[in-house]
Amino acid sequence: MTPFLRKFRVLFSTQFALMTEYRAEIVIWMLSGTLSLVMMLVWMGQAAAAPGGQIRGFSASDFASYFLATWFVGQLLVVWVAWELDFEVRQGTLSPKLLRPLDPMWGHYTGHLAERIVRFPLMLALGGLFAWLAGARFSPDWRVYAAVLVLVILGFTVRFLWEYSLGLLAFWTESSTSFQEVVWLVYAALGGLFAPLAFYPQWVQDIAVWTPFPYMLGLPANLIAGKATLEQAGQGMLVLLGWLAVFALLRLWVWRVGLRKYGAVGA
């Protein structure tokens, strides 16, 4: 086992122990992310009221499938690292971490991964209940779920890296976490949290395809709801890999520059 993997494993097991302590909070965090559920209910109502019971080929049950899938995928993409970085930089708790022979990013990354594992069974239970109540139907093809898993891992890592870069703005400004709120809005809009991307005006769709957002949230959700093909999933993976490289470099650059600034204040 290489030294890096060993460190990673130790970090992971400590973070996992930490996250199991927070299981009650995790349930509350899950329940507070209700935007996709609210949108689901509204769209279902719209479809039921529309002539023919459909809007752009989506029936009430299709909306239920799509939005429950976005809820599910969205839960797997949750990242809060910007808040932690903001706190660590402001309070100076970052300093001892810098003495360790490992980039502090890995501690945050494994923490998020460990939380996903605690969250997953709860998500399955809640998601199953919602699906039964709303009458959602999901794709029976196992290959779809394998593709979704890859997309979610890539999407999560991309989001983690951009949030990390935003969080590092704490080296310069006190309002780093509010930048993150505005970026979240773009992610939610172009990712397809308000409606499937096909429901947006054409010019918005044309912009969205150049961003990572539709491939990390809307595409996996469409796959689960049976509205996208595996070929599209493959293309999405390639796009996300490209963005992964971009954000990884960005993160590294902001980290280097920011660290110099951090030392300069004498913190």
Added chain:
Amino acid sequence: MTRYLRLIRIFTGATISAQLEYRANFLGAILASLGEVGVALLGIAVLFGQPGTVSVGGYSFYQALLVVGFFMLTEGFISVFVQPNMSKISEAVRTGSMDFTLLKPIDAQFNVSTRNLNVLRVTDILIGLGLIFYAASFLTVTLGGVLAAAVMYLSALVIVYCIWLALSTTAFWFVKTQNMSELFNGVFGAGRFPVTAFPVPVRAFLTFVVPIAFITTVPAQALTGGLSPVLALASPLVAAVLFVGSRLFWKKAVGSYTSASS
């Protein structure tokens, strides 16, 4: 009574001067407000952007915009007046500084509810008012409607305050309650849309269990003159019941408080 009004003035002055120390936070507050209004407007815009869609839950675009306006106004009310105070209750219980609050010769509930303000989020209130005026300018609004809406919205503010107070009061037993506000925000998010846009069981939940309907939908209905007499009476009634209930709950919590060290 005048004593309490004077206290409010002193508290406000102190908290504003404390906040103006951190001017850089202003940018953050504006960004956060833009995020809030963006979410609410995008949700409505995509719904009405579909070909053939003229109403959502029986609400025209401008009526739905009115609901968004009341939602933002309430967001602003919460961020400016409610949350800064309520989030401090659990901290005060945990550190024991609640002792000092209870010892003061003024009503403790008044003190914990008015001591702090977050003036920076006034942008939310301005955006909310702007949206309401803009939407109302496309609708027929009578003087009676405005008065009715004012009464309904005052009741709504009381309802919001009481729910938050009740949630925060649980801090006396559970100590940690920051997550309670997360939960409230999650449910309150449904207030971005007219309550009639939801399926009937959810509508009932949002009216009778968590009275979100009274906070954003009912004032909007009142403003456009579509308010039923039953709802017009129910809203102040719910507010009064919640006020008395949360007051009793607060008293009970304070009665069982045993300080942090004992």
